[in-house]
Amino acid sequence: xxxxxxxxxxxxxxxxxxxxxxxxxxxxxxxxxxxxxxxxxxxxxxxxxxxxxxxxxxxxxxxxxxxxxxxxxxxxxxxxxxxxxxxxxxxxxxxxxxxxxxxxxxxxxxxxxxxxxxxxxxxxx
Amino acid sequence: xxxxxxxxxxxxxxxxxxxxxxxxxxxxxxxxxxxxxxxxxxxxxxxxxxxxxxxxxxxxxxxxxxxxxxxxxxxxxxxxxxxxxxxxxxxxxxxxxxxxxxxxxxxxxxxxxxxxxxxxxxxxxxxxxxxxxxxxxxxxxxxxxxxxxxxxxxxxxxxxxxxxxxxxxxxxxxxxxxxxxxxxxxxxxxxxxxxxxxxxxxxxxxxxxxxxx
Numbered sequence: 001x002x003x004x005x006x007x008x009x010x011x012x013x014x015x016x017x018x019x020x021x022x023x024x025x026x027x028x029x030x031x032x033x034x035x036x037x038x039x040x041x042x043x044x045x046x047x048x049x050x051x052x053x054x055x056x057x058x059x060x061x062x063x064x065x066x067x068x069x070x071x072x073x074x075x076x077x078x079x080x081x082x083x084x085x086x087x088x089x090x091x092x093x094x095x096x097x098x099x100x101x102x103x104x105x106x107x108x109x110x111x112x113x114x115x116x117x118x119x120x121x122x123x124x125x
Numbered sequence: 126x127x128x129x130x131x132x133x134x135x136x137x138x139x140x141x142x143x144x145x146x147x148x149x150x151x152x153x154x155x156x157x158x159x160x161x162x163x164x165x166x167x168x169x170x171x172x173x174x175x176x177x178x179x180x181x182x183x184x185x186x187x188x189x190x191x192x193x194x195x196x197x198x199x200x201x202x203x204x205x206x207x208x209x210x211x212x213x214x215x216x217x218x219x220x221x222x223x224x225x226x227x228x229x230x231x232x233x234x235x236x237x238x239x240x241x242x243x244x245x246x247x248x249x250x251x252x253x254x255x256x257x258x259x260x261x262x263x264x265x266x267x268x269x270x271x272x273x274x275x276x277x278x279x280x281x282x283x284x285x286x287x288x289x290x291x292x293x294x295x296x297x298x299x300x301x302x303x304x305x306x307x308x309x310x311x312x313x314x315x316x317x318x319x320x321x322x323x324x325x326x327x328x329x330x331x332x333x334x335x336x337x338x
Contacts (some may be wrong), residue, residue: 029272031314032297039282042290046254046298053334057327059308060318 032059041065157217160239167238169197169206172214172272173231179224180214183231187238188215233289235266242290246334258295266296271314 027034035043044066047055052066162193167184173194174180175242194215200209203209217227258266268274301309306328310317317324 016258028314029275030270030318032275033316034275036278037289039279042282043278043294043297046291046294050300051298051302053331055301055306055309056315056331057319058310059326060317061314062325065319095233 033059037061037065041068044068139337155203163239166206169210171212172207173227174214174216175224175227176217176220176222177224179227181227181231183211184235184238187234190234190238190240190288192287194284199265217280217284219280219283221276221283223273223276223280225273226276226280227271229265229268230280230284230286230289231274233281234286236261236265237288254291258292263296266292283287 032043034039040061044052044062045068047066056063056066131266163186167186169185170178170182171185171188172184173188185198188249197215199211201209201212203212222230266274268277274293274296278290278297280291281293298315300312304312309315319327
């Protein structure tokens with residue numbers, strides 16, 4: 001397939017200071033792989049939370065970026081129900097829903113902390 | 126004396142009460158004036174040159190929606206804006222800026238030139254992010270050829286046109302919402318660089334999302 005051409009990371013420098021980003025970076029024009037991390041992360045920032053869990057396994061680039069820019073998360077009743085069913089929140093006082101750390105939750109409210117701590121979201125459900 | 130004093134005070138109060146009203150009028154006038162100036166400036170047509178060499182004409186205000194183009198124009202330090210129109214076309218040196226992409230981009234900025242500028246620190250940022258695309262934007266961005274669509278998004282990103290990148294982002298996210306991994310991978314031609322084991326592990330971790338409602 002076309003998008004199997006040589007791939008490299010952009011702006012990668014090795015420890016010795018040699019620029020390794022000089023390898024040609026060629027992707028098919030109609031493949032989303034052609035976008036660098038910045039743009040890709042921006043595009044994914046519009047994805048609803050539920051779809052982020054679903055699409056984490058798409059590629060390593062997606063896995064790396066998909067939770068980076070969660071700045072307004074919506075956990076609706078449907079999603080909440082699934083989380084509860086699967087006991088995502090557990091019984092512990094600080095349950096973890098990777099990659100979000102859920103600080104506290106009760107029937108009506110979830111408070112999540114983004115790993116990068118750039119934002120704190122309180123969601124009413 | 127007393128009478129004069131109190132009269133003075135009243136006048137003083139009236140006067141101190143007045144400025145906000147005047148300012149409000151001034152603000153309004155200033156806004157109007159700015160609006161008119163933007164409108165006038167948009168009548169000045171400048172030329173943009175694609176990576177492939179195609180030259181496209183675009184209103185000045187519209188062209189300035191591209192932060193990159195705006196910066197380039199600022200760097201010219203041209204006080205007589207009409208002279209900008211007669212200058213050489215502005216070259217856009219990125220291979221995503223194809224003729225087709227630039228044509229579409231010019232169409233988009235010409236339609237959106239009087240949009241309020243996007244300010245990420247602004248309060249309604251979240252609101253705007255969650256807003257549905259307008260009918261016009263939906264039709265604009267519904268492009269069958271995915272390579273062309275990605276060219277436009279990459280070019281808009283290169284030219285720093287935040288509004289248009291957002292339209293592209295929302296469009297792509299709308300397309301992949303609710304789809305399975307395989308479907309999305311197929312649709313966006315994303316190369317799976319996980320080993321089957323790695324993929325299975327992530328899948329297992331997020332398994333709960335597939336629970337039946």
